[in-house]
Amino acid sequence: MSTATDTRYNGWKNYETWAANLWISNDEGSERYWANAAAETLEDEDSAEDAAYTLSKSLENAHLEEMPELPSSLYSDLLTSALQAVDWYEIAEHMIADANDR
Secondary structure, three states: OOOOOOOOEOOEOOHHHHHHHHHHHHOHHHHHHHHHHHHHHHHHOOOHHHHHHHHHHHHHHHHHHHOOOOOOOHHHHHHHHHHHHOOHHHHHHHHHHHHHHO
């Protein structure tokens, strides 16, 4: 019996990454903002890999800053855990690839 579990969700690393990408890309303003950020980052960096890394840090920081202040509780612990599970680099890689295709 294997103890490894497959956490992939709809082609993404996990549910949290899929959900974060869905919310980012399904809001027109957010999608436009991050598409422009990806294009600018791609222009500024030496490689697509460097651009994805830089963009991933921007994505993570922006979304952590938007997290509402919650009193210490089960809910704040679960929200923090879910945001930490997001693979921001995977999302950024997709955005950089899209910007590179334009």
